[in-house]
Amino acid sequence: MKGLIDPDLLFPGEESTRALARGLYAEVSGLPIVSPHGHTDPRWYALNEAFPDPAQLLIVPDHYVFRMLFSQGISLEMLGVPTLDGSPVATDGRAIWRLFCENYYLFRGTPTRLWFDYTLSELFGIDELPSAANADRLYDHVAECLARPEYRPRALYERFNIEVISTTDSALDDLDWHARIRDSGWKGRVVPAYRPDAVVDPDFQGFGTNLDKFGEITGADTGTWTGYLDAHRSRRAYFKTFGATSTDHGHATADTANLPQNEAAALFDRVRLGKANADERRLFRAQMLTEMAKMSLDDGLVMQIHPGSLRNHSPAILAKFGRDKGFDIPTRTDYVTALKPLLDVVGLERNLTIILFTLDETSYARELAPLAGVYPALKLGPAWWFHDSADGMRRFREMTTETAGFYNTVGFNDDTRAFPSIPARHDIARRVDCAFLAGLVAEHRLRENEAYELARDLAYGLAKKAYRL
Amino acid sequence: MKGLIDPDLLFPGEESTRALARGLYAEVSGLPIVSPHGHTDPRWYALNEAFPDPAQLLIVPDHYVFRMLFSQGISLEMLGVPTLDGSPVATDGRAIWRLFCENYYLFRGTPTRLWFDYTLSELFGIDELPSAANADRLYDHVAECLARPEYRPRALYERFNIEVISTTDSALDDLDWHARIRDSGWKGRVVPAYRPDAVVDPDFQGFGTNLDKFGEITGADTGTWTGYLDAHRSRRAYFKTFGATSTDHGHATADTANLPQNEAAALFDRVRLGKANADERRLFRAQMLTEMAKMSLDDGLVMQIHPGSLRNHSPAILAKFGRDKGFDIPTRTDYVTALKPLLDVVGLERNLTIILFTLDETSYARELAPLAGVYPALKLGPAWWFHDSADGMRRFREMTTETAGFYNTVGFNDDTRAFPSIPARHDIARRVDCAFLAGLVAEHRLRENEAYELARDLAYGLAKKAYRL
Amino acid sequence: MKGLIDPDLLFPGEESTRALARGLYAEVSGLPIVSPHGHTDPRWYALNEAFPDPAQLLIVPDHYVFRMLFSQGISLEMLGVPTLDGSPVATDGRAIWRLFCENYYLFRGTPTRLWFDYTLSELFGIDELPSAANADRLYDHVAECLARPEYRPRALYERFNIEVISTTDSALDDLDWHARIRDSGWKGRVVPAYRPDAVVDPDFQGFGTNLDKFGEITGADTGTWTGYLDAHRSRRAYFKTFGATSTDHGHATADTANLPQNEAAALFDRVRLGKANADERRLFRAQMLTEMAKMSLDDGLVMQIHPGSLRNHSPAILAKFGRDKGFDIPTRTDYVTALKPLLDVVGLERNLTIILFTLDETSYARELAPLAGVYPALKLGPAWWFHDSADGMRRFREMTTETAGFYNTVGFNDDTRAFPSIPARHDIARRVDCAFLAGLVAEHRLRENEAYELARDLAYGLAKKAYRL
Structure with missing residues (x-):
């Protein structure tokens, strides 16, 4: 494989x-x-x-992702989900991404896991499952991709x-x-x-x-x-x-x-x-x-x-x-x-x-x-x-x-x-x-x-x- | 097969x-x-x-058949389903049969398909799926069978x-x-x-x-x-x-x-x-x-x-x-x-x-x-x-x-x-x-x-x- | 096997x-x-x-077992299930056991069947399905086991x-x-x-x-x-x-x-x-x-x-x-x-x-x-x-x-x-x-x-x- x-x-x-x-x-x-x-x-x-950083694109807006993490005790604030009253939440995309990668095992057996595997692999060319060990490396790689013209919305639409x-x-x-x-x-x-x-x-x-x-x-x-x-x-x-x-x-x-x-x-x-x-x-x-x-x-x-x-x-x-x-x-x-x-x-x-x-x-x-x-x-x-x-x-x-x-x-x-x-x-x-x-x-x-x-x-x-x- | x-x-x-x-x-x-x-x-x-013509026996009275065809826009009148007030409906068995055969693909995956395949094959010796192309031929064949003594009710009961x-x-x-x-x-x-x-x-x-x-x-x-x-x-x-x-x-x-x-x-x-x-x-x-x-x-x-x-x-x-x-x-x-x-x-x-x-x-x-x-x-x-x-x-x-x-x-x-x-x-x-x-x-x-x-x-x-x- | x-x-x-x-x-x-x-x-x-006789341990208290037998017309009295008013029920463990074995086929496809097979086999070393023919023999074997110290509750807990x-x-x-x-x-x-x-x-x-x-x-x-x-x-x-x-x-x-x-x-x-x-x-x-x-x-x-x-x-x-x-x-x-x-x-x-x-x-x-x-x-x-x-x-x-x-x-x-x-x-x-x-x-x-x-x-x-x- x-x-x-x-x-x-x-x-x-x-x-x-x-x-x-x-x-x-x-x-x-x-x-x-x-x-x-x-x-x-x-x-x-x-x-x-260009799309924003990896976490803002792939984690923060995805209710499938944050509901699972929340169910296991991770606060929405730590996941960067914005509050209505503007009280502070995490904004460091890298930290949010790391939290996600550390807990990737929670998604075993879920469609989120398959969608994520597919996206990482087919869109970003990644061949490792996210983990604490590779979180930063994956973050950098995805961020670098997103900055490129071929990752802009219209290019992706066509791709x-x-x-x-x-x-x-x-x-x-x-x-x-x-x-x-x-x-x-x-x-x-x-x-x-x-x-x-x-x-x-x-x-x-x-x-x-x-x-x-x-x-x-x-x-x-x-x-x-x-x-x-x-x-x-x-x-x-x-x-x-x-x-x-x-x-x-x-x-x-x-x-x-x-x-x-x-x-x-x-x-x-x-x-x-x-x-x-x-x-x-x-x-x-x-x-x-x-x-x-x-x-x-x-x-x-x-x-x-x-x-x-x-x-x-x-x-x-x-x-x-x-x-x-x-x-x-x-x-x-x-x-x-x-x-x-x-x-x-x-x-x-x-x-x-x-x-x-x-x-x-x-x-x-x-x-x-x-x-x-x-x-x-x-x-x-x-x-x-x-x-x-x-x-x-x-x-x-x-x-x-x-x-x-x-x-x-x-x-x-x-x-x-x-x-x-x-x-x-x-x-x-x-x-x-x-x-x-x-x-x-x-x-x-x-x-x-x-x-x-x-x-x-x-x-x-x-x-x-x-x-x- | x-x-x-x-x-x-x-x-x-x-x-x-x-x-x-x-x-x-x-x-x-x-x-x-x-x-x-x-x-x-x-x-x-x-x-x-003897049973009546193929359509009157196999299509017109079968609610599984006509409900599916109706769901795809074919009127009950065209399928020969009688009206209460006697207003006219199709009576030409061959035309009804043809309409059914043309739309046989709609039954894919349904029990009607299996029952029909089985009946055509085991009772009438037919080895082709019904289609627009063979509708008339199948109709003639089934009609010819039904006219024979071995297709009368008691003979079928025994068979x-x-x-x-x-x-x-x-x-x-x-x-x-x-x-x-x-x-x-x-x-x-x-x-x-x-x-x-x-x-x-x-x-x-x-x-x-x-x-x-x-x-x-x-x-x-x-x-x-x-x-x-x-x-x-x-x-x-x-x-x-x-x-x-x-x-x-x-x-x-x-x-x-x-x-x-x-x-x-x-x-x-x-x-x-x-x-x-x-x-x-x-x-x-x-x-x-x-x-x-x-x-x-x-x-x-x-x-x-x-x-x-x-x-x-x-x-x-x-x-x-x-x-x-x-x-x-x-x-x-x-x-x-x-x-x-x-x-x-x-x-x-x-x-x-x-x-x-x-x-x-x-x-x-x-x-x-x-x-x-x-x-x-x-x-x-x-x-x-x-x-x-x-x-x-x-x-x-x-x-x-x-x-x-x-x-x-x-x-x-x-x-x-x-x-x-x-x-x-x-x-x-x-x-x-x-x-x-x-x-x-x-x-x-x-x-x-x-x-x-x-x-x-x-x-x-x-x-x-x-x-x- | x-x-x-x-x-x-x-x-x-x-x-x-x-x-x-x-x-x-x-x-x-x-x-x-x-x-x-x-x-x-x-x-x-x-x-x-020591646990009591085989029927009192394995049949009489098990609602999965007696409900199935009851559904097929066997009275709870015959299965030894005690009445509230003390009116008599079967007390002969061997007879109850026999009734169960004769009707073991009723449990085909049920979890009771698997649990029972497993228990007879792994706990009592039995390699035959219960039946009318072997009921007495199995009863004696299980009863003999239950009398032994290694079948007492604490020993079983450990085993x-x-x-x-x-x-x-x-x-x-x-x-x-x-x-x-x-x-x-x-x-x-x-x-x-x-x-x-x-x-x-x-x-x-x-x-x-x-x-x-x-x-x-x-x-x-x-x-x-x-x-x-x-x-x-x-x-x-x-x-x-x-x-x-x-x-x-x-x-x-x-x-x-x-x-x-x-x-x-x-x-x-x-x-x-x-x-x-x-x-x-x-x-x-x-x-x-x-x-x-x-x-x-x-x-x-x-x-x-x-x-x-x-x-x-x-x-x-x-x-x-x-x-x-x-x-x-x-x-x-x-x-x-x-x-x-x-x-x-x-x-x-x-x-x-x-x-x-x-x-x-x-x-x-x-x-x-x-x-x-x-x-x-x-x-x-x-x-x-x-x-x-x-x-x-x-x-x-x-x-x-x-x-x-x-x-x-x-x-x-x-x-x-x-x-x-x-x-x-x-x-x-x-x-x-x-x-x-x-x-x-x-x-x-x-x-x-x-x-x-x-x-x-x-x-x-x-x-x-x-x-x-």
């Missing part, structure tokens, strides 16, 4: 099945990356500046063989960075996705002010239900001018509603005035999923629903460090009854695509595959978040394929803000899918030529098609 | 384990089929007429080596087709199963009228609770004269109740008069499961409980095409508290057999195996419906065996109305079980001679014993 | 992976047993008397290579047997664990009297909230003098609460006077988990939470035979919201260890691993009860490792009162873990030297560290 990644990574040990997996992987490993859902910063592609990548952007975002990318003459394709949580969720911080701003930037009257819906329509159209093909919705549950429009308008009024109680606010969010689906039917934007995370489980961490600090915990999520109001309206539409994600694996075989296996409007998003891992992706295939087939799924989402890890994530997904297909062929459930066709679809074709990219 | 089915279908790739699986399968592949639960039409065996098959029949059915089969002199054993939903579920269409008819055909006074129970007793006895050994109950939940008889009688009065509210109707269904269990203790009929499907999820499809159109979706199902009232009454009875099914795989290891592993009256039915698939059946064994053992399970149910697929379904179940047993032997958790004994029991013995056939 | 246990038991069939598993297992199979949670009787180690074993003891226990062990001069290390259910759960039999006794033995005023808390503090300190390092809490749910102390005091008053309703009693239990956690933070006792069993499902069995007769059934268990009040108080503490167990495997990947993967105070206990089985332990690793890693788990608990089976249980856990690690190495997700380190940690190091032993 050269480097940290064995050519047979994630392939089955049994020889003939492994040979099948190798063959399939050889077919797809070089395909371009289609990244239809993620959280990279469009600023990077617009400015094309990673990315064909198109979607960012995720607030409905209130002016998309200025996207405009700069577009106007720069660079050939990279970076598209936004419409994420309206800030103007759809009454519990979102600054909701009232957000609606005011939403009115200003769209010229619609967000003081009325119809004006508010117009604002969405207008903003979605604006996003489309930058190449957006999708919307994204991160609700606590998958609840949907289908109120008569006069009731929806009355509900909006209470919400708008800040008079809605918890049940009404919940109902409003539910109603808005259905409204968004109806708009998608009109304007062709693919709708993504990402429900089921209980955000900011620790109030102490939220108060001190803010959101997205590793304390979002999955919860039991119902789809069958929750989605019914929305599906009653648009579920049978063939020209609509709604992609469902879950953090509750029990819903794969019981609810999601049976739903996506019959409703033309529904497709299954890939294994998400904690389940975007080798075993998690394997379970996704094992528990959805028999009922939903492959063609009601949409390929891989890297869903990451960790730009350097994108090739690692796609590579691992491709390996897992190839291993899964190889297993089907080995058990004579599929013919080899079918597996080759499927391997290409799962790695590339389905994502392009489902996301209309 | 000759035909579409490899001799090693579903066996593990690893050589020594595969050899074990082959050996076990050789032992059981020729055993007669015991089919204790299913939905074939007794009319077929009674009249023994399939069926020892006994149960149909599922409404409590209101006169069992006339069963009478004709019995009186025909044919040796095939086709028995009914008592399915009283139409006279037990107050929400069943025509419930009041059904009870009137129930009274007429039994001579009992179904205007009173005791008369109503007598009607059940009478009808169960009638079914037994046709060889019935079981009852079947398809409730939305596994809820049971154990009311004092005077309260049950009062509840019945309200239900009978159509005055019961939703909670009362639910309670009535719950009470009736317990009543049915008590009758089973008296008359020896094996009781089957099939809960947890949310029927007719799409109101638009229900309105246009009616029930059973692929829109029944599994839901989370509780057993531990739901079954307690019933189990408090009859759970410790050794001479009673209640077979539990689930659509919620999370209940296997958590609830069903622990319950069946201690209550003498309980047994576990096999993986059901969406889970009657290679991976589904594997998960069933993996998640029930360690707590419930093999002998608290009851072998395989094909549960199908797709008569030609019956050998495929039993064959696949046998293969999965042999592969599972081979794995236990390979890991030295079981001795080979024990695996042979178990293989026969799982394929044949347990079903006969549990269903008293 | 000599004996009943193949050297490759539970190792994968594929040759190169099996070789890896063998190597790892060779490294750990001889390590001492650390048994940080279990239910052996301290009286055994104190008196060091089993136990380094330390924890019992589980009521808060009201005087720990007299532990005192005798300590004073005996024997080198064995047997420590108690503080289990306060009898004085924490208002529904516990004799709760009021228990609190009176709790006051007497601690000298605290258990008529007041503060006195009651003092009694706990005092008793925990007392347990620590006997080497206790942990507490254990077996609640029906994982609910916790964090009331202001004045409200908690008022709640205690109602509970103390027997005036609390069901909701208040539930709230009191929830509050007490948080109080216990706070005390653990002060005194360093590791806290174990074992929720989710619906105890005594059959009232008839409870009335006739009492508790712990195989009728405890797992239920759906929520952790994410249930534990939040407790975690809000102590979840971020690095010097506190709370070990979570579950009977609901759906919580592994969805809730427990994400929680333990971020909260410093949380660790995951091993697969518990029905899930302490080869496939259960495998699923535990597959569903927790990617999110929580290995180092947020705590090694193995045998959790048993079946003393002779302790080596079997640890051996099987070690084998399963070695097979799991071998799989990771075979898939190149882990390096071999890391797997060796992990194998030792999982078999030995993590339990010592987490339980502070």
Whole structure:
């Protein structure tokens, strides 16, 4: 083995099945990356500046990394995670990096370990596992690489063989960075996705002010239900001018509603005035999923629903460090009854695509595959978040394929803000899918030529098609 | 490989384990089929007429087939699924068949694919996968077969080596087709199963009228609770004269109740008069499961409980095409508290057999195996419906065996109305079980001679014993 | 194969992976047993008397054994399980043993089978599977062994290579047997664990009297909230003098609460006077988990939470035979919201260890691993009860490792009162873990030297560290 990644990574040990997996992987490993859902910063592609030091790029912003270290007693301050009140945290990238390397053993068996191994090896040419002994040396090496032009965002985009990548952007975002990318003459394709949580969720911080701003930037009257819906329509159209093909919705549950429009308008009024109680606010969010689906039917934007995370489980961490600090915990999520109001309206539409994600694996075989296996409007998003891992992706295939087939799924989402890890994530997904297909062929459930066709679809074709990219 | 089915279908790739699986399968592949639960039409065996054209036999009535095609945008009308109001649908079997063949790739990785491959190959001698190119040729070939006497129902029953098959029949059915089969002199054993939903579920269409008819055909006074129970007793006895050994109950939940008889009688009065509210109707269904269990203790009929499907999820499809159109979706199902009232009454009875099914795989290891592993009256039915698939059946064994053992399970149910697929379904179940047993032997958790004994029991013995056939 | 246990038991069939598993297992199979949670009787180690006849030692007290036999129609009376009212049951050990041997086939595929095979083979030198034919011979052989000095409790403790074993003891226990062990001069290390259910759960039999006794033995005023808390503090300190390092809490749910102390005091008053309703009693239990956690933070006792069993499902069995007769059934268990009040108080503490167990495997990947993967105070206990089985332990690793890693788990608990089976249980856990690690190495997700380190940690190091032993 050269480097940290064995050519047979994630392939089955049994020889003939492994040979099948190798063959399939050889077919797809070089395909371009289609990244239809993620959280990279469009600023990077617009400015094309060098990335900061190794720790600020690879450790400090990665919640997978710091949550594991935190669980073992290392404070977020020592890891350089910024505090809301500006109270001091570690800023010495080298010290943070060393702390990480010393504790690299904690990640054994996790996807973070694989992503990191892959990134160190394939991007930085490192062939040693991080440790206390080599921490400084690795730091210097990575830092030296990052200073070079070929490690700038656009160069990496090209090196990673990315064909198109979607960012995720607030409905209130002016998309200025996207405009700069577009106007720069660079050939990279970076598209936004419409994420309206800030103007759809009454519990979102600054909701009232957000609606005011939403009115200003769209010229619609967000003081009325119809004006508010117009604002969405207008903003979605604006996003489309930058190449957006999708919307994204991160609700606590998958609840949907289908109120008569006069009731929806009355509900909006209470919400708008800040008079809605918890049940009404919940109902409003539910109603808005259905409204968004109806708009998608009109304007062709693919709708993504990402429900089921209980955000900011620790109030102490939220108060001190803010959101997205590793304390979002999955919860039991119902789809069958929750989605019914929305599906009653648009579920049978063939020209609509709604992609469902879950953090509750029990819903794969019981609810999601049976739903996506019959409703033309529904497709299954890939294994998400904690389940975007080798075993998690394997379970996704094992528990959805028999009922939903492959063609009601949409390929891989890297869903990451960790730009350097994108090739690692796609590579691992491709390996897992190839291993899964190889297993089907080995058990004579599929013919080899079918597996080759499927391997290409799962790695590339389905994502392009489902996301209309 | 000759035909579409490899001799090693579903066996593990690893050589020594595969050899074990082959050996076990050789032992059981020729055993007669015991089919204790299913939905074939007794009319077929009674009249023994030729089956209709390939599409009407194999595509149009199969909800697994048309739900997948529908999910990918093909209308039910184009697939020939009849509308309730008689509005036109495709009737050209050849065109429907072609549509199916063109889209055969959608079934990759699904049990439908395996059942279809098996049926085409083993029943019709076809060795090509269906495709646009060969659709017409395959259609002609299958049509030609179906016209021949050896493809008539009784000939197939014999060719399939069926020892006994149960149909599922409404409590209101006169069992006339069963009478004709019995009186025909044919040796095939086709028995009914008592399915009283139409006279037990107050929400069943025509419930009041059904009870009137129930009274007429039994001579009992179904205007009173005791008369109503007598009607059940009478009808169960009638079914037994046709060889019935079981009852079947398809409730939305596994809820049971154990009311004092005077309260049950009062509840019945309200239900009978159509005055019961939703909670009362639910309670009535719950009470009736317990009543049915008590009758089973008296008359020896094996009781089957099939809960947890949310029927007719799409109101638009229900309105246009009616029930059973692929829109029944599994839901989370509780057993531990739901079954307690019933189990408090009859759970410790050794001479009673209640077979539990689930659509919620999370209940296997958590609830069903622990319950069946201690209550003498309980047994576990096999993986059901969406889970009657290679991976589904594997998960069933993996998640029930360690707590419930093999002998608290009851072998395989094909549960199908797709008569030609019956050998495929039993064959696949046998293969999965042999592969599972081979794995236990390979890991030295079981001795080979024990695996042979178990293989026969799982394929044949347990079903006969549990269903008293 | 000599004996009943193949050297490759539970190792994968594929040759190169099996070789890896063998190597790892060779490294750990001889390590001492650390048994940080279990239910052996301290009286055994104190008196060091010969164990009674084979049936009384191996069959009659083992709920795994008698529940399976009962499920197949064998009465508990015939198995010698004592009745509460003293009505007669079988007392002839030989007859009970014979009944068991005749039905040994029922245990195929279960952990009981493996534990029994291992015990017969490794402890008693038997190389035949029990059967009707050899039942008497085996009985005589085992009985003869048990009469020998090398089969007495202390000799077995040493032969089993136990380094330390924890019992589980009521808060009201005087720990007299532990005192005798300590004073005996024997080198064995047997420590108690503080289990306060009898004085924490208002529904516990004799709760009021228990609190009176709790006051007497601690000298605290258990008529007041503060006195009651003092009694706990005092008793925990007392347990620590006997080497206790942990507490254990077996609640029906994982609910916790964090009331202001004045409200908690008022709640205690109602509970103390027997005036609390069901909701208040539930709230009191929830509050007490948080109080216990706070005390653990002060005194360093590791806290174990074992929720989710619906105890005594059959009232008839409870009335006739009492508790712990195989009728405890797992239920759906929520952790994410249930534990939040407790975690809000102590979840971020690095010097506190709370070990979570579950009977609901759906919580592994969805809730427990994400929680333990971020909260410093949380660790995951091993697969518990029905899930302490080869496939259960495998699923535990597959569903927790990617999110929580290995180092947020705590090694193995045998959790048993079946003393002779302790080596079997640890051996099987070690084998399963070695097979799991071998799989990771075979898939190149882990390096071999890391797997060796992990194998030792999982078999030995993590339990010592987490339980502070």
